[in-house]
Amino acid sequence: MAPPAAHCPDCHHPIRWTRTEAGRNLAVDPDPDPAGNAAVWRDGTGTLRSRRPTDDLPLNGWERLHMPHVATCPAHQEQLALPVGVTRLDDHRRRKNR
Template sequence: MKRTILCRDCRRPVLWTITEAGKRLAVDPDPDPAGNAAIWRDGTGAVRSRRPSADLPLTGWERLHMPHVATCPAHTEQLALPVGVTSLAEHRRKRRR
């Protein structure tokens, strides 16, 4: 049984995993073939995740899930800047080139 927790922003269920680097990653609880996070449960019962690659493809005990940040409506909305505020993102992009 998967233990899901509700996202603080959108109130949808998320499944928290531990990445190979030891970080926490929230994923949608249902498998998604378009996802990029391979999920499995290790021997201690912890839900683990990694990014499959050409060198290490998806194995039989892993399922693909979508990271929640990619599907969360609260994170995908672009907030409009207030009147009189200029975005520096375009300036920074030009400067990096």
């Protein structure tokens, strides 16, 4: 039986917390998504684990692709938008080696 979904503190949508191979926590959307880039599985202790599939280590049969929540969080998307009247200077700076 899967534990109940947690909720994002910013947008309040349901999420699942996973533990990455590096030992960090990663929030993913609770439903599998073929466009996702996080392979999620439950280990022998019941912990949700995640990793990024590569060409050398592709998706295994027991893993499902999920989208990291930071990519779909509406609150995070709003934070990326600049306020009205503010210009992103990177858009106007010349690039070296043009």
